Amino acid sequence: xxxxxxxxxxxxxxxxxxxxxxxxxxxxxxxxxxxxxxxxxxxxxxxxxxxxxxxxxxxxxxxxxxxxxxxxxxxxxxxxxxxxxxxxxxxxxxxxxxxxxxxxxxxxxxxxxxxxxxxxxxxxxxxxxxxxxxxxxxxxxxxxxxxxxxxxxxxxxxxxxxxxxxxxxxxxxxxxxxxxxxxxxxxxxxxxxxxxxxxxxxxxxxxxxxxxxxxxxxxxxxxxxxxxxxxxxxxxxxxxxxxxxxxxxxxxxxxxxxxxxxxxxxxxxxxxxxxxxxxxxxxxxxxxxxxxxxxxxxxxxxxxxxxxxxxxxxxxxxxxxxxxxxxxxxxxxxxxxxxxxxxxxxxxxxxxxxxxxxxxxxxxxxxxxxxxxxxxxxxxxxxxxxxxxxxxx
Amino acid sequence: xxxxxxxxxxxxxxxxxxxxxxxxxxxxxxxxxxxxxxxxxxxxxxxxxxxxxxxxxxxxxxxxxxxxxxxxxxxxxxxxxxxxxxxxxxxxxxxxxxxxxxxxxxxxxxxxxxxxxxxxxxxxxxxxxxxxxxxxxxxxxxxxxxxxxxxxxxxxxxxxxxxxxxxxxxxxxxxxxxxxxxxxxxxxxxxxxxxxxxxxxxxxxxxxxxxxxxxxxxxxxxxxxxxxxxxxxxxxxxxxxxxxxxxxxxxxxxxxxxxxxxxxxxxxxxxxxxxxxxxxxxxxxxxxxxxxxxxxxxxxxxxxxxxxxxxxxxxxxxxxxxxxxxxxxxxxxxxxxxxxxxxxxxxxxxxxxxxxxxxxxxxxxxxxx
Numbered sequence: 001x002x003x004x005x006x007x008x009x010x011x012x013x014x015x016x017x018x019x020x021x022x023x024x025x026x027x028x029x030x031x032x033x034x035x036x037x038x039x040x041x042x043x044x045x046x047x048x049x050x051x052x053x054x055x056x057x058x059x060x061x062x063x064x065x066x067x068x069x070x071x072x073x074x075x076x077x078x079x080x081x082x083x084x085x086x087x088x089x090x091x092x093x094x095x096x097x098x099x100x101x102x103x104x105x106x107x108x109x110x111x112x113x114x115x116x117x118x119x120x121x122x123x124x125x126x127x128x129x130x131x132x133x134x135x136x137x138x139x140x141x142x143x144x145x146x147x148x149x150x151x152x153x154x155x156x157x158x159x160x161x162x163x164x165x166x167x168x169x170x171x172x173x174x175x176x177x178x179x180x181x182x183x184x185x186x187x188x189x190x191x192x193x194x195x196x197x198x199x200x201x202x203x204x205x206x207x208x209x210x211x212x213x214x215x216x217x218x219x220x221x222x223x224x225x226x227x228x229x230x231x232x233x234x235x236x237x238x239x240x241x242x243x244x245x246x247x248x249x250x251x252x253x254x255x256x257x258x259x260x261x262x263x264x265x266x267x268x269x270x271x272x273x274x275x276x277x278x279x280x281x282x283x284x285x286x287x288x289x290x291x292x293x294x295x296x297x298x299x300x301x302x303x304x305x306x307x308x309x310x311x312x313x314x315x316x317x318x319x320x321x322x323x324x325x326x327x328x329x330x331x332x333x334x335x336x337x338x339x340x341x342x343x344x345x346x347x348x349x350x351x352x353x354x355x356x357x358x359x360x361x362x363x364x365x366x367x368x369x370x371x372x373x374x375x376x377x378x379x380x381x382x383x384x385x386x387x388x389x390x391x392x393x
Numbered sequence: 394x395x396x397x398x399x400x401x402x403x404x405x406x407x408x409x410x411x412x413x414x415x416x417x418x419x420x421x422x423x424x425x426x427x428x429x430x431x432x433x434x435x436x437x438x439x440x441x442x443x444x445x446x447x448x449x450x451x452x453x454x455x456x457x458x459x460x461x462x463x464x465x466x467x468x469x470x471x472x473x474x475x476x477x478x479x480x481x482x483x484x485x486x487x488x489x490x491x492x493x494x495x496x497x498x499x500x501x502x503x504x505x506x507x508x509x510x511x512x513x514x515x516x517x518x519x520x521x522x523x524x525x526x527x528x529x530x531x532x533x534x535x536x537x538x539x540x541x542x543x544x545x546x547x548x549x550x551x552x553x554x555x556x557x558x559x560x561x562x563x564x565x566x567x568x569x570x571x572x573x574x575x576x577x578x579x580x581x582x583x584x585x586x587x588x589x590x591x592x593x594x595x596x597x598x599x600x601x602x603x604x605x606x607x608x609x610x611x612x613x614x615x616x617x618x619x620x621x622x623x624x625x626x627x628x629x630x631x632x633x634x635x636x637x638x639x640x641x642x643x644x645x646x647x648x649x650x651x652x653x654x655x656x657x658x659x660x661x662x663x664x665x666x667x668x669x670x671x672x673x674x675x676x677x678x679x680x681x682x683x684x685x686x687x688x689x690x691x692x693x694x695x696x697x698x699x700x701x702x703x704x705x706x707x708x709x710x711x712x713x714x715x716x717x718x719x720x721x722x723x724x725x726x727x728x729x730x731x732x733x734x735x736x737x738x739x740x741x742x743x744x745x746x747x748x749x750x751x752x753x754x755x756x757x758x759x760x761x762x
Contacts, residue, residue, distance in 0.1 A: 038477070038478075043481040044483060047428065099424040103425055103603055107601070107654055110600045111655055114654075115645070210488060211492055214489060218485055221476075221484075224477065257500070259499060262491075266493060269492065282476060
């Protein structure tokens, strides 16, 4: 299947269009709310919430005997919020640390959910698969009604984020400052966390509990690398999430037998890895290139300054110095010969017969400039060896 | 041995084996690492399975444990780039590796009994049927044997490196300064967590591994301040969870794993409420008692202040406390009764006077401030 066919299917194939729309919604809303979670160091809260939603899903079914998306999502929302409140309460009022509290909520709620799930197995007429898709997510089973339910929740969540943009941004960056300005900081924090739960609940039936946490963390983490502006970050995170959703749905529809959720997560993980490596400024590759460049610059300056120091011990600047002499002043480093050649290209040094090197007028000017810039005053005349320390330390 | 007894025994051994390394995870604030490791071991299993094409090969465990260590290392590498926080690093690394495992399974290992469901529902019910037979001798259920070995390994590790573990956990800087390597201890511990997670994962599923590693030690952490006690209590709570969970699952006819976690959740709730000194109940009681003790001291100081002065006539009257200390009559009455019971004041005809003990109490309180 080629790209145009895929695009054609995305737009006109009913099933794929539905699924892709659903996963795009999931990606966008979790990317947007995940950015706040990332900023507030609550990335793993998403993991805990998505696991903790299970007993709510099962209980909602047990009470209503309905498999409707809205009903099950409401159940998930209730137990997700409950788990979050319990985590916050335990962290605030006991010596239990946040990581333990997350782990406890995650595993206990989930265990309870599993127990309830086996109880429903014995209920007459229960279709286990309809509940189990919340565990592993089955984007392929999404129908229009599901997508509409997800869409409504997503619009509400993203709409609230835009409406309370300034307030949410403020509490995320500086809670104390927000409350000192008279904003209801605690209420805003609770609202933001509740919206995170909403985002997770929207995604559960598409990608399942484990992989949902990736969709909360990864888009925001990827977006963070490209910008220092929060608005851009949130937008990018939504875009990355949405793109992963569509790409995952499209790739898994190509008949390779891949399930959608894991493919979405692999796509978003790939985006994150690429962002961490290649994003300008923060990316590791750029960082590495910058370091190499700085190191090279440093080598060049060092050799030039060393050569100046050597020259000062001779009457004429035309006196040629050996590479060994320069190397002796730079113990532990190598590559002086190469550095000298690149200095020669710049017209700062000239080569003399017998593999020797000496400075040009321009080289002396440049070396003095370097010494002045590093705060070391260049010596006016010759000095005995041992007292000169001209290399920047 | 009946298979039911064997199930209980396996549950108990798994719980004990998980609780021990869990104590250090809690103390080192790495609880969520158990979440990450218990998921990514699936990738290790899948990769080794694709290489050896045999689900019973012991190399599977080696691969899984190695993947656990790789997870820890990757999280550290990502954290060290300073591009994201540590929690985000965990949240990026483990779902990615897990998704890779699921995709590998669905592409290469479709027809094998190996899928992502194992992560949630390892099944203890079937454990007794998979027996380890060597040289014609039935050594018991395979899981029981592996987990007993792992438990022994955990105990041996902790006994052998108790001092180092304790030091590296509570004061890594001091440990390094004294010449112990906290890094080596850290990786040994993570290796142990990985091995334990792999062994237990097979028996009870990964979410239960998290529960067994975190919940008993966290409950014990609320109860005691001593490391040795914390470990013993964790094992005890884990064992209670195992036995109680088995009972609950029989009663409700439901999954053993889920029931064990539910019991553990209850145990944590009980610890939260009733732990001595740190439990909610004892905190509330202590606060209430402190309120009355404080009020009684206030009363004693007030009386001492005016003792022998002309105003003592007025100030020592019970109905004057509203004006001097702003106590409602009801509150004042309760404070006085409390103080009388503790021999701090005497009351006669609406007048209060200090006993010698009360005088001592007030003087002591004043000298402290």
